[in-house]
Amino acid sequence: xxxxxxxxxxxxxxxxxxxxxxxxxxxxxxxxxxxxxxxxxxxxxxxxxxxxxxxxxxxxxxxxxxxxxxxxxxxxxxxxxxxxxxxxxxxxxxxxxxxxxxxxxxxxxxxxxxxxxxxxxxxxxxxxxxxxxxxxxxxxxxxxxxxxxxxxxxxxxxxxxxxxxxxxxxxxxxxxxxxxxxxxxxxxxxxxxxxxxxxxxxxxxxxxxxxxxxxxxxxxxxxxxxxxxxxxxxxxxxxxxxxxxxxxxxxxxxxxxxxxxxxxxxxxxxxxxxxxxxxxxxxxxxxxxxxxxxxxxxxxxxxxxxxxxxxxxxxxxxxxxxxxxxxxxxxxxxxxxxxxxxxxxxxxxxxxxxxxxxxxxxxxxxxxxxxxxxxxxxxxxxxxxxxxxxxxxxxxxxxxxxxxxxxxxxxxxxxxxxxxxxxxxxxxxxxxxxxxxxxxxxxxxxxxxxxxxxxxxxxxxxxxxxxxxxxxxxxxxxxxxxxxx
Numbered sequence: 001x002x003x004x005x006x007x008x009x010x011x012x013x014x015x016x017x018x019x020x021x022x023x024x025x026x027x028x029x030x031x032x033x034x035x036x037x038x039x040x041x042x043x044x045x046x047x048x049x050x051x052x053x054x055x056x057x058x059x060x061x062x063x064x065x066x067x068x069x070x071x072x073x074x075x076x077x078x079x080x081x082x083x084x085x086x087x088x089x090x091x092x093x094x095x096x097x098x099x100x101x102x103x104x105x106x107x108x109x110x111x112x113x114x115x116x117x118x119x120x121x122x123x124x125x126x127x128x129x130x131x132x133x134x135x136x137x138x139x140x141x142x143x144x145x146x147x148x149x150x151x152x153x154x155x156x157x158x159x160x161x162x163x164x165x166x167x168x169x170x171x172x173x174x175x176x177x178x179x180x181x182x183x184x185x186x187x188x189x190x191x192x193x194x195x196x197x198x199x200x201x202x203x204x205x206x207x208x209x210x211x212x213x214x215x216x217x218x219x220x221x222x223x224x225x226x227x228x229x230x231x232x233x234x235x236x237x238x239x240x241x242x243x244x245x246x247x248x249x250x251x252x253x254x255x256x257x258x259x260x261x262x263x264x265x266x267x268x269x270x271x272x273x274x275x276x277x278x279x280x281x282x283x284x285x286x287x288x289x290x291x292x293x294x295x296x297x298x299x300x301x302x303x304x305x306x307x308x309x310x311x312x313x314x315x316x317x318x319x320x321x322x323x324x325x326x327x328x329x330x331x332x333x334x335x336x337x338x339x340x341x342x343x344x345x346x347x348x349x350x351x352x353x354x355x356x357x358x359x360x361x362x363x364x365x366x367x368x369x370x371x372x373x374x375x376x377x378x379x380x381x382x383x384x385x386x387x388x389x390x391x392x393x394x395x396x397x398x399x400x401x402x403x404x405x406x407x408x409x410x411x412x413x414x415x416x417x418x419x420x421x422x423x424x425x426x427x428x429x430x431x432x433x434x435x436x437x438x439x440x441x442x443x444x445x446x447x448x449x450x451x452x453x454x455x456x457x458x459x460x461x462x463x464x465x466x467x468x469x470x471x472x473x474x475x476x477x478x479x480x481x482x483x484x485x
Contacts, residue, residue: 040052072274072279072359072360072361073259073272073303073360073361073362073363074243074360074361074362074363075362075363076239076240076362076363076364076365079239079240079243079362080239082239082242082243082248084238084239084242085242085246088140088238088242089140089141089142091238091241091242091245091246092136092140092142092144092236092238092241093142093143093144094245095144095236095241096144096145096147096226096313097129097133097144097145097146097147097236098147098148098149098213098217099115099129099146099147099148099149100149100210100213100349101113101115101126101148101149101150101151101154101158101174102149102150102151102153102154102177102207102210103115103151103154104153104154105117105416107373107374107414108374108375108378108414108415108416108419109414109415109416109417109418110415110416112154112157113126113150113153113154113157113158114372115129115148115154115158116157116158116161117372117378117416119372119378119381119382119393120381120382120386120388120393121388123388123391125372126158126161127391128388128391128392128393129146129391130146130165130168130170130172130391131390131391132235132236132390132391132392133146133170133236133391134168134169134170134391135390135391135392136236137169137170138169143171144170144236145170145171145172145173145226146170146171146172146173147172147173147174147175147217147222147226148172148173148174148175149174149175149176149177149210149213149216149217150174150175150176150177151176151177151179151207152176152179152197152205152207153207155174155176158174159174162174173222173225175216175217175220175222176216176220177207177208177210177212177213177216178207178208178212178215178216179197179205179206179207180205180206180207180208180344180345181204181205181206182203182204182205182206182334182336182342182343182344183342183343183344183345184340184341184342185333185341185342185343186341190204191203191204191336191340191342192204192205203336203337206344208344208345208346208347209330209332209346209347209348209349210307210347210348210349211327211346211347211348211349211351211352212347213349214316214319214320214325214349214352215320215325217316218316218317218320223313223316223317223320224317226313227313227314227317235308235368237364237368240256240258240310240362240364241310243362244256244310251358252312252358253310253312253358253359253360254311254312254315254356254357254358254359255309255310255311255312255315255352255353255356255359255360256309256310256311256359256360256361256362257272257279257281257305257306257308257309257350257353257359257360257361257362258305258306258308258309258310258361258362258364258368258369259271259272259303259304259305259306259361259362259363259364260303260304260306260363260364260365260366260368260369261302261303261363261366262298262301262302262303262304263298263366263403263404264298264406265404265406266304267296267297267298268284268296269284269304269305270282270283270284270304270305270348270350271295271301271303271304271305272303272305272353272361275354278353278354278359279353279354279359279360279361280353280354281305281348281350281351281353281354282295283328283330283348283351284296285330286328303361303363305350306364306368306369307349307350308364308368308369309349309350311356312356315356315357319352319355319356324355325352325355326352326354326355327347327348327351327352327355328347328348328351329345329346329347330345330346330347330348331343331345332344332345332346365402366402366403366404367394367395367402370393374409374414375409375413375414375415375416375419376407376408376409376413377407378416378419379407379409379419379423379426379429380404380405380407380429381393382426383426383427383428383429384396384398384426384428384429384430385399385404385405385429385430385432396430398430399430399431400431405429405432405433405434405435406433406434406435407432407434407435408435408436408437409435409437410437410438410439410441412438412439412440412441413437421442422441422442422443423442423443424442424443424444424445424467425443425445425446425447427443427447427448427449428446428447428448428449429449431448431449431450431451431472432449432450432451432453433451433452434451434452434453434454435449435452435453435454436453436454436455436456437455437456438455438456438457439456439457439458439459439461439462439463440457440461440462440463441455441457441462441463441464441465442462442463442464442465443465444464444465444466444467444468444469445467445468446467446468447465447466447467447468447469447470447471448469448470448471449471449472450470450471450472450473451472451473452473453471453472453473453474453475453476454474454475454476455471455475455476455477456475456476456477457477457478457479458477458478461478461479462479463476463477463478463479
């Protein structure tokens with residue numbers, strides 16, 4: 001017992017829960033060994049040999065049972081605690097930053113690439129990305145390149161805008177993801193009649209999801225160009241990069257997925273699980289309807305995939321040439337403008353995790369995950385909740401709680417153009433917990449929102465929140481109009 005307490009004390013002082021679990025396993029294994037030895041003493045001489053073999057076999061099986069564990073996920077704090085080496089510049093020179101740039105802002109009413117939507121001080125998402133990498137290159141005297149995976153929808157507009165970055169200290173490369181034909185849901189035959197994608201054929205083709213990055217990057221020739229750089233990454237974090245290039249156990253990870261803790265806003269996000277010795281990504285689309293609520297449980301599945309990935313380029317080349325990248329097919333049903341029901345076959349980039357060796361999940365702070373899929377998300381990143389520094393948005397130090405408010409803007413705010421028209425200026429949201437807005441609502445200048453604020457204008461009503469208004473834990477409904485006179 002003394003030895004157990006000593007080991008336990010040592011474990012608690014070193015590395016908390018994981019060390020504690022290891023001590024428990026070791027002690028349990030020792031106890032089982034002693035019990036089995038006692039049992040063996042009861043065997044007769046003619047039973048002894050085969051009983052010993054049986055119990056030895058059981059011990060091995062029990063050892064494996066105790067080693068069974070959940071997904072291999074490291075806390076970010078442990079990786080950060082290692083610090084950075086003196087040669088961080090040479091580590092950075094082995095990095096290529098790849099951004100997915102194939103999406104249109106159609107869900108927010110925009111016609112062009114989503115990356116060209118304005119976020120802060122007239123800076124677009126693409127501007128911020130370039131600023132981040134340029135800051136790295138200037139600070140550490142490195143040459144980290146930016147690679148954009150465009151689609152046939154975004155390539156032309158993106159190439160026009162790239163000219164403005166000619167004088168930035170960032171080399172920018174582009175390649176196009178594949179163009180696949182949509183399939184008629186009934187006949188399962190391609191809708192396209194020829195290879196053009198203009199006129200009637202515009203809707204006949206689609207970019208097949210971000211899982212296409214492996215084949216398209218390889219086919220573009222850029223993979224071979226960058227193979228010496230070694231690692232592909234998204235939003236750069238020096239501590240994660242150092243962990244990949246200088247692993248503590250000497251064995252490099254070929255694939256790292258950043259995950260973060262689930263909140264009420266992320267219940268549909270994919271999660272990691274361990275199966276047959278490999279990490280696997282499970283998406284909500286793969287879950288049977290009977291188990292969807294269980295999948296969404298924040299207590300059962302506590303983390304989700306942020307789609308910030310770090311992948312060895314050498315491993316991508318090896319697996320691509322072996323045709324060994326295995327990703328589940330996502331069947332995405334769509335209805336075209338003319339009413340025709342079609343399906344498009346897609347894959348997700350994170351699903352390939354099981355094809356790589358020594359994969360790892362890293363549980364990162366929520367601040368590493370800043371998605372903008374709707375105008376509700378856009379309101380958050382445009383607000384004073386975030387500070388902008390060298391292209392990076394970080395949670396303002398003035399906010400007392402590190403959690404992000406839950407924001408739900410109604411259909412009147414769906415399109416960016418309408419959204420911008422309804423805010424004379426972005427409200428002060430430093431003390432906001434929850435905002436729901438529904439109906440015909442506008443906000444005057446210098447409005448402050450605190451706590452839980454719900455604003456509902458019923459059909460035919462309009463609510464104008466006056467300039468300088470402070471709404472704290474308020475429900476506003478009915479009709480409130482401010483007229484010029």
